[in-house]
Amino acid sequence: MTRKLGVCYYPEHWPEDQWPRDAARMKDAGLTLVRIGEFAWSRLEPSPGDLRFDWLDRAISVLAEAGLEVVLGTPTATPPRWMLDRHPDMLAVDARGQPRKFGSRRHYCFSHPGYRAEAARIARLLGERYGRDPRIVAWQIDNEYGCHDTTLSYSDAARHGFRDWLAQRYQSTDALNRAWGNVFWSMAYDRFDQIDLPNLTVTEPNPAHALAFRRYASDMVVAFNRAQVAALRPLTDAPLIHNYMGRVTEFDHHAVGADLDIASWDSYPMGFLLDRVEAPADHKAAYLRQGDPDFQAFHHDLYRGVGRDGRWWIMEQQPGPVNWAPWNPAPLPGMVRLWSHEAFAHGAEAVCFFRWRQAPFAQEQMHAGLLRPDDSPAPGLEEAAALAADLPRLPDVSPSRAPVALVFDYPSQWAWEVQPQGADFDYFALCFAMYRGLRKLGLSVDILPADPARLAGHDLILVPGLLHLSADMTAYLATTQAQVLVGPRAGSKTPEMSIALPLGPNLQGLDATVTHVETLPPGAERALQRGGAAERWIEAVETRAEILEETTEGAPVLIRTGRQHYLAAWPDPEAMGRILRDLCSRAGIQTTDMPEGVRQRVHGHHKLVVNYSSEMRVFENDALPPAGLVWKLIP
Amino acid sequence: MTRKLGVCYYPEHWPEDQWPRDAARMKDAGLTLVRIGEFAWSRLEPSPGDLRFDWLDRAISVLAEAGLEVVLGTPTATPPRWMLDRHPDMLAVDARGQPRKFGSRRHYCFSHPGYRAEAARIARLLGERYGRDPRIVAWQIDNEYGCHDTTLSYSDAARHGFRDWLAQRYQSTDALNRAWGNVFWSMAYDRFDQIDLPNLTVTEPNPAHALAFRRYASDMVVAFNRAQVAALRPLTDAPLIHNYMGRVTEFDHHAVGADLDIASWDSYPMGFLLDRVEAPADHKAAYLRQGDPDFQAFHHDLYRGVGRDGRWWIMEQQPGPVNWAPWNPAPLPGMVRLWSHEAFAHGAEAVCFFRWRQAPFAQEQMHAGLLRPDDSPAPGLEEAAALAADLPRLPDVSPSRAPVALVFDYPSQWAWEVQPQGADFDYFALCFAMYRGLRKLGLSVDILPADPARLAGHDLILVPGLLHLSADMTAYLATTQAQVLVGPRAGSKTPEMSIALPLGPNLQGLDATVTHVETLPPGAERALQRGGAAERWIEAVETRAEILEETTEGAPVLIRTGRQHYLAAWPDPEAMGRILRDLCSRAGIQTTDMPEGVRQRVHGHHKLVVNYSSEMRVFENDALPPAGLVWKLIP
Amino acid sequence: MTRKLGVCYYPEHWPEDQWPRDAARMKDAGLTLVRIGEFAWSRLEPSPGDLRFDWLDRAISVLAEAGLEVVLGTPTATPPRWMLDRHPDMLAVDARGQPRKFGSRRHYCFSHPGYRAEAARIARLLGERYGRDPRIVAWQIDNEYGCHDTTLSYSDAARHGFRDWLAQRYQSTDALNRAWGNVFWSMAYDRFDQIDLPNLTVTEPNPAHALAFRRYASDMVVAFNRAQVAALRPLTDAPLIHNYMGRVTEFDHHAVGADLDIASWDSYPMGFLLDRVEAPADHKAAYLRQGDPDFQAFHHDLYRGVGRDGRWWIMEQQPGPVNWAPWNPAPLPGMVRLWSHEAFAHGAEAVCFFRWRQAPFAQEQMHAGLLRPDDSPAPGLEEAAALAADLPRLPDVSPSRAPVALVFDYPSQWAWEVQPQGADFDYFALCFAMYRGLRKLGLSVDILPADPARLAGHDLILVPGLLHLSADMTAYLATTQAQVLVGPRAGSKTPEMSIALPLGPNLQGLDATVTHVETLPPGAERALQRGGAAERWIEAVETRAEILEETTEGAPVLIRTGRQHYLAAWPDPEAMGRILRDLCSRAGIQTTDMPEGVRQRVHGHHKLVVNYSSEMRVFENDALPPAGLVWKLIP
Ligand SMILES: [Zn+2]
Ligand SMILES: [Zn+2]
Ligand SMILES: [Zn+2]
Incomplete structure (x- = not known):
């Protein structure tokens, strides 16, 4: 697999005579991909029907002549101001009933048929002009669906x-x-x-009404994307990509991804740490300049499952401080390189930095680029160049199946948002807690949809919190040779958000009935016999199965029959670690206790070890400084 | 007095062939009352004027034939969807100006004349059909007025x-x-x-404008209720009841109650603890699975004062975890029984559990019933049955006057919400702090409106925070043989929310002038000479009366002349206990220091002692396990 | 300079026969000024065009006959209800799109041309009647512009x-x-x-859009004020005044002040402490009954710079508890006198108390006056009288230039609100932290706009956080004989809110380029070599200048060339103190380490020392009790 580095570039932001020099410097830095065009609608069509593709032609030529491959974005995340004159009701409406106005981006309602047609139209026009252009190696459709809470709209069009x-x-x-x-x-x-x-x-x-609306809203994103796919497919053979945003869960990425060729995501480790990782304050302080040690990997593994045949990219990678988190410090030296290596170790085909040169104007003027606004190199450029130099030396690791599969199901996220039952029950957080537990044991993971056809070939399958267990799924889980962990809260509902009858989880061959559930505020954890505790969520289970874990009061927490296990609580980190270790042991998967902040990703006979901590760590005889990394052969 | 147990049942939720079995099981469990009908409007009248009472006839027959008495609710808390087509402007409007839409319940504005007429119409139709039916032993009008902040509406109708x-x-x-x-x-x-x-x-x-609106809004609840009372009264002799909700203070329950026969309330001890009891975190942790040890009793004593001749019920009693508090754990075993005993000890005629069978669908699907959704017994059923077995053995204690009267006045609640002067001044919290202090001294209390005619026969009368002291009230307080405690903040305003002139409290025969007040943030408490402190609120008083309590700086905090006392601050628990103990001593009322979490309720020669704590407690030679209780004769 | 005491009085609130007695008591207390009229529009013009000035004539006569001078307010902060019938769209609209309704005060949009004309009309009518009346010694225009977040309005008029x-x-x-x-x-x-x-x-x-709107909104306040100035100027020679409110920064006070003669502000030290001073909880607890030791002085020094020729007043001074802070305790005895002395020491010409008699009705009924609502003296009256007795004994200190100038620039406040980059970056807070550091060193300060013409004659000039450094400013800073401190964040933008190119700060003669910035959450402070730390904000600087302060990791934090210094971080209190002390040393300014809570203000050969703490403090051989003060000669 060829690995590529790239960068996001906005020729329309800079004087045309600067383009050649920019292109040459990109090439010098070892970058080979350049994404352009995705916010440029007002320059491509300054007034309705007045198409101005000439500057884009010239930009593509300049870039291609410098030896760069172009990823071309459709500009539909930023409709021009005149679009509102044509479609005054195209704006999304917030939950309080107010239209969300023009003046930034993503100012459209996914339900609006008029705007959807306009989006397809501009995609078609771009496809007609550039679809067979060999310099365009991929297409990006729109930008960061759902960002800024834009999936849910309460407009007339949505109604x-x-x-x-x-x-x-x-x-x-x-x-x-x-x-x-x-x-x-x-x-x-x-x-x-x-x-x-x-x-x-x-x-x-x-809750059935609320969940139906959540499904509808997700379908509208799929439909919006599909309209552009339909416009572009006949016109190009280049892969179609969308760049998803971290922890945006309001639409079904697997469903959107099914219409596309490659999944990509925008990785802002430090912005995410403060903005959307749920973690204690001391954890956030420890990783302030590095980002969470598992959050990026979670998304890498998720999007590898979203992309067709496991194809995925980083479309935007933070190269320095960003502008949008509550606080925005600079990355520790080396972290830009580390994040990128980690992406490649998880199978990324490409990593693109956002952005080439820091813009001195508008909303993101405080967002670092590889160049400073005054055109001097920013610290990220040096790391990008070092990375480019690393690439040829990396082992050629194609995506391979990980021993562990973790099911992540978007409708479950919606369902439990609608009905958390306890203030801190969150499906993403539950899955992420399980994922973090796996990573602390040195394991590689595939994150997959709730589709039995995708689960084959793993030694351990984890199904936390899945809203509904289909007949296919229960049949598969009962017959797979893998060890299986289901729960908590899995299989507890019908697809219509009623309580399942018979009561869940309704696993084949595992006797278990969840008779009622309890949610637990902080401080009310229930201690487990073997150490650690259940927190947030615990179920009362009637069972004749073997009891592997129970509370100190004797309530079953982990039960099993054969290979199937049911987990009846949200384990705290200590209990989670033990439970996962025991499961791996039964599954014949070797685990490794990783030092705090050290993580590894294994591919066949190679692995990458990274140190997210801000201190020197020694692991398997390697001394890893902060932001240090090592690729090694597995004996 | 006959004590009854009952349950809330929704025949419309279940197949008709299940009704007889449900009825038989209710009877078997010792239940004798069943409340039905209160949310069934869409089944009773699926379209305007299309009345379908046949299923209700059959449901009543099935229940009655099983030996159950029926409480029939008017369904006005849940107008069907077609009602909005007839009265598009009937929705309440929130304080930000947005209509509060259809899709849950209580979607009406109390001020809307059209909807009020519709409510009276359906009540009249029900009365015409069932008013003389001996199987209907009581009527419930609407459901939980004011729940979900529905008393205050900013609609055109309200304007x-x-x-x-x-x-x-x-x-x-x-x-x-x-x-x-x-x-x-x-x-x-x-x-x-x-x-x-x-x-x-x-x-x-x-604030006068705001208070007038609060009075108006309360009057609209009274008027709405009265319209249904007026429809039903000519048609039935069965008692009319409303089921109030805990700590809903936006309308005057005494005024609504004056039109009804029996007061009832919906008791959710664990939901209330986390959702609406103001208490420190450690207190909430200690009582997480039991509920606050005084919150239920407060409402029992309040509603005994609201019901005509002291008649009151629990219309809904939590039988297991609920779905609506921030977290929803399960009650400690025994608490369902304890809560019910306590209600009977405070004079309840009936305790009904909410609900018979947990519904697998819609908003309350995570709310426990006596049966699980799969029809198996839930833990609450066993406790209900045990309770039914207890009932015949209980001493027959009719409501009797308690030695202590605590005045609770709804307009004072509104006034101090409008003008707290300190961020944590809350009238309910003040009254509740005083009530808790009394309970810790083992005392029984009557909670009564600010009506001298109701206060006779008590040995100690407490009047905290009463907005306005009427001439009748001051005359009564000056001449009663009871010990009297007035204040803080009592008598400080005219009924129009101006400062009283002369300055309050204007008690007859007690020289006291509150010249100004101070509010105190946490940490700024003022220590008292005799221990403890004033918190939140303290007044500067000019007085020639005897000073019983003062700050360490010499500011009077409790003064008296004869039997009248004026309290010029919000005492912390230590000071509150001492002040109340001293008052009781002067009033000749015997006090008992209750162990932490143990409470008692006295009736004549009997008393009930309960242990709300999660630990074994010994009290008067009785060892009480968690959730333990004992009825005993007072020698 | 003659110092005056005064009081705010509302003759329209009281029976006319009480006026003479009130006036006599004011005079007896030593008050000589009385402000009236500023909320009385509904009494002056009960219906459109129906002018009723007769009562005001009589009120002025009564006051003047008692020997009092009158300050007459225009009543434009409280348009009568009929005004809305004439201008239904005159209301301001909040950021969520809702009109802010009638029923309190300041219910108008500064952008509304119709209301602006009405305001000018009533000002003209008052000017015509009283402009040449010698009993009117000054005019107050409107009241507390911007209070209650009224500067920003999203109305159609604003659009x-x-x-x-x-x-x-x-x-x-x-x-x-x-x-x-x-x-x-x-x-x-x-x-x-x-x-x-x-x-x-x-x-x-x-952010350029947002900043433009902030500039516009400020201009509208200027224009609204100017319309009244234009009406009054031809009609009177008495000085025109506005009374600004503490920490209201949404409009440019220097721009409003340029049209007026005297600046005044409304000083509520205790209300401000809890409501709008950013300080740790222990600091607020320590100064709960005294107010912050620097907040009043900051505003004194700010408004001395706003008033023409340094003329400024306190138009409203808290005389006891107020009603609008989260909690409202009473001032420590002596604080009312202390606050007033401090104002005079900073050059105030007048201090007026708000208000004469506590009103028993309406919104401010819980706000203390010099008299209680029952007409008895409140504690403030005695302090006011003591103060009046002090006045003749005070040294005659005319406003003199302070050794230190601190630049405070309103557009910088708006810019950094629009783009804080870190959740706790606030321009006011930055300037106030620097000001507090100066005060702890015993220094007197002039707070001035970013105008080189105003900065001459100071020995130390501080320019923190100035959005844009103009060519005039950089030229001045490079050539002044004063020591100069610029930064952090100063000169980093163009006036249009783009990043300055070349990158800031662009000082002449000081080599420094801020290549990027970091914002730091609490707990992530960067330690400095010499002690203390950078917090909230730190910049990466490329420089060849001398490095005076650096982090323990060697990043420059304070650099200088010649007299010019650039500060590249927000210093914590320890570092701030050291940096300021060193600067003063270089500037030849003597510093004094003030004891906790003790502050001084120097004028030529006199100074006032005050003790804001609640404990006895000894300073320069003076023992100062809580609220104690001493005027002394400087040897
Ligand atoms: Zn992006
Ligand atoms: Zn209920
Ligand atoms: Zn004021």
Whole structure:
């Protein structure tokens, strides 16, 4: 597999005579990919129908002549101001009922048919001009779907779209009323056009209503993306990509990814640490200038599962301080290189830095680039160049199956957001806690959708918190040769968000009935016999299966029959580590206790070891300074 | 007095062929009451005028034939979706100006005349059909008025209603301007239709304006309830009941109760602990699975005062985990029984569990019932049955006057919400702190409105924080043979929310002038000479009365002349205990220092002792395990 | 300079027959000024055009006959209710899009031309009647501009006004697009009427857009004030004054002040401490009943720079507990006198107490006056009288130049609010931290706008955080004989809120380039070699200048060439103290380490020493009790 480095570039931001010098410096730094175009609609079409592709032609020529490959973005995340004159109702509406206005980006509602057609139109126009251009090696569609909470919109377009979607799904309001249990609180509907969006209700809406809206909203992202795919596919053979954003879970990435060729994501380790990693303050302080040691890897492994045939990229990689976290310090020297190596070790085909030169104007003027606003090299450039020099020396590790599969299911995220039952129950956090536990044991992981066809070939399969266990899934879990861990909260609901009857988890061959659940505030953890505790969530289980873990009061917490295990609580880190270690032992997977902040990623006979901590760590005879890394052969 | 156990049941949620078995199991468990119908409007009238009472007829028959007595609810808390087509403006509007939409419950504005008429209509139709039916032993009107912050609405209906109400109250805008002091900041009105609701003002509205709106909003609840009472009264002799919700103070329960026969309330001890009891974190941790040891009793004693002739019920009693608190653990074994015994000891005629079978669908699917969703017994059922077995053995204790009366006045709650002066001044919290102090001394308490006619026969009368002292009240307090404690903040205002002149408290025969007040943030408590401290609120008092308590700097905090005492501060628990003990001593009331978490309720020669703590406690030679209780004769 | 004491009085609140007695008691207490009229519009013009000045004539007569001088306010902060019938769209609109309704005060949008004309009309009418009346010694225009967040309004009037303002400033949308960098995210505009206000955007608006709106909003306050000035100037020779409110920074006080004669401010030390001083909890606890030891002085020194020729007053001085802070305790005895002495020591011509008698009605009924609501003296009256007795004995200290100048620039406040980059970066807080550091060293300070013409004659000039360094400014700083400290963050932007190129600070003769910045959460401070640390904000600087301070890792933090210093971080208190001490030493300014809570203000050969702490302090052989003060000659 060839690994590439790239950069995000905005020729429209700079004088044209600066382009050749920029291109040459990119090439000198060892970069070979350059992403352009994704916010440039107002320059491509300054007024409706007035197409100005000439500057883009010239930019592509300059870049290509310097030996760079171009990734071309569709500019649909930033419709020009005139678009609002054509579609005054295209704006998304927030949960309080206010339109979200022009003046930044992503100012459109995914449900709006008029804007969707405009997006397809500009994609088609770009495809017609550049689809067969060999200098364009890939396409990026839109930018960071869902960023800035833009998946959910409470607009008129969404209201009408939701009613149509419900009519398609349920066919009759009687069926919908039954599915949702609308007899409760006299919520029954007679006509689909009586159904409103589930915002601003007096108290919480029916969770089935809320979950249906969440499914609808995700489908609208899929449909929006698909409209551009449909426009581009006939016009190009280059791969189609979207760049997802970290911990954006409001739409189903697997569903969007199914229409695309490569998954990519935008990796901002330090921004994410302060902005969206759930961790204690001392952990955040320890990793302030490095980013969380597992958050990037989680997304690498997730997007490898989203991309077709495991193909994935980093489309944007933080090269220095960003501008959007609560605080924005600079990375420790070496971290830019470390993050990039880690991405490659997880199978990335490309890592692109965001951005080439720091813009002195507009919203991201405080966001570092590889160059400073005054054109001098920023610290990131040196690390990028060092990385480029590293690349040829790296072992050629193609994506390989990891021993552990972790199921991540977007509808489960929505369901538990709708109904957390305890203030700190969060599906992502549960999956991430399990993932972190695996990483502390030195394990490599594949994160996969809840699809039995994807799970084959792993030695250990983890299915935490899955909303609904389908018949296919229970059949597979009962017959796979892998060790299987299901729970907590998995299989507890029907797809319509009712309680499953018989009560969950309904695993084949494992006798277990969750009779009721308890949520536990901080300080009310339930100690386990073997150490550690259950926190946040614990279930009462009736079972005749073997009990592997129980509370000090004798309530079963981990049970098993054969290879199938059911976990009836959210384990704290100590208990999580023990439970995972025992599972691996049964699965014949070797574990390694990693030092604090040290992580590894294994591919066949190679592995990368990285040190996220700010202190020297020794691991397997290697002394790793802060931000240190080593590639090694596995004997 | 006969004590009854009951349960809330929703026949419309279950197949009709399940009803007989449900009824038989209820009976087997020792339940004799069953409440039905209160959310069933969409089944009773699926479209306007299309009445379907047949299923209700059959449900009543099934229940009655099993030997159960029926409490029938009017379904007005959940108007069907078609009601909005008839009355598009019937929704309440929140303080930010947004309509609170259909999709859950309580989606109506109390001020809306059209909806009020619809509510009276359905009540009348139910009364016509079931009013003389002997199987219906009581009526519940609506459900949990004010729950989900629904008392205050900023709708057009409220705006117009408020103007009419003001015109009735003040007769002229000149009178209103004078009463409110509208000369201040040029706020005078020329016409009643210039007066808006007091939301969204630039800075705080005139407190007189705000208090008037709070009085108006409470009156609308009274009027809404009264419309249904007026419809039902001619049609039935069965008692009319409303089920109030814990710590809902936005309307005057005494005023609503005056139109009804029995007060009932919905008791969710664990939900309330985390959701609406103001207490330190360690206290909440200690009582996490038991509920606060005084919160239920406070409401029992409050609603005994709200019900006609002291008649009151628990209409809903938590039988296991609920779904709506920030966290929802399960009760300690025995607590369901303990809570119910305590209610009976405070004079409840009935305790009904909410609900029979946990619903697998809609908003409350995570709320425990006596049965699990799969029809198996939930833990609460066994406790309910044990309780049913206990009942015949309980001493027959009719409601009797407690030695202590505590005045609780809803308008005072509103007034101090409008004008707390310190961020943590809350009238309910003040009354509750005093109530807790009494309970820790083993005392039984009557909670009563500010009506001298209700206060007779008590040995100690406590009047904290009463907005206004009427001439009747001051006369009574000066002449009663009881010991009297008034203050802090009592008698400080006119009924129109101006400062009383002469300055309060204006007690007859007790020389005291509160010249100014101070509010104290946490950490700024003022130590008292005799120990403990004043917290949150302290007054400067000019007095020639006897000084019983003072700060270490010599400021009077408790003064008295004869039997009348004035308290010029919010005492911390230590000071509160001492002050109350001393008062009891002067009143000839015997006190008992209760162990932590142990409480008692005395009736004549019997008393119930309960242990809310999670540890074994010994009290008067009885060893009480967690959730333990004992009924005993008082020698 | 004659020093005066005064009081705020509302004759319209009291029966006319009480006026003479009030006036006599004011005079007896030693007060000589009385401010009236500023909220009385509804009494002056009860309906449109129906002018009732007779009562005001009589009030002025009564006061003047008692020997009092009158300050007359224009009542434009409280338009009567009928004004809304004439101008229904005059209300300000909040950032969420809701009109801010009638019912309190300041219910107008500064952009509304109709209301502005009404304000000018009532000012003109008052001027015509009282402009030449010798009993009126000064005018107050409006009241506390910007209080209650009223500077920023998102109304239609603001939207249209903003577009006109932009058209004036930029002349073409091309120029605007270039200035703002609207090529970024395709935000370009074709017509000025496409530009909306920068609220409710999907993510943050362009900071240039946001800053332009902040400038516009400030200009509207200036224009509103100027309209009244224009009405009054031809009609009176008495000085025109506005009373600013503490820490209101949304409009440019220097720009408003340029149209007026005297600056005044409303000093509520205890309200401010809890409501708007940023300080640790233990600091707030220590000064709970005294107010912050530097907050008042900061404003004294700021408004001395706002007033023409340094003329400034305290128009409102807290005389006891207020009603609007989170908690409202009473001042320590002596503090009312201390605050007033301190104001005089900083050059105040007058100190007026707010208010004469506590009103028993409306919004401020819990706000103390010099009299209680029952007409008895409140504690403040005695202190006011003691103060009046002090005045003749005070040294006659005219305003003199302080050795230190601190630049405070309102646009910098707006810019950094728009783009803090770190959650706790606040320009006011930065300037205040520097000011507090100076005060702890016993220094007197002039706070001045970023105008070289104003900076002459100081020995030390501090320029923290100045958005933009103009050519005039850099030239001045390079040539002044004063020691100069610039930074952090100064000179980092163009006036249009782009990054300055070359990169800042661009000082003449001091080689320094800030290549990037870091923001630091609490706990991530960077230790300095010489002790203390950088917190919140630190810059990477390339420099060949002398390094005076650096981090323990060797990053330069304070550099200098000649007299010019650049500070590349936000120093913690320890580092701030050392840096300022060293600067003073270089500037030949003598410093004094003040004991905790003790402060001094020097004028020529006199100085005032005050003790803000609640404990006895000894300073220079003077024992100062809590709230103690001493005036002394400097040898
Ligand atoms: Zn991005
Ligand atoms: Zn309920
Ligand atoms: Zn004021």
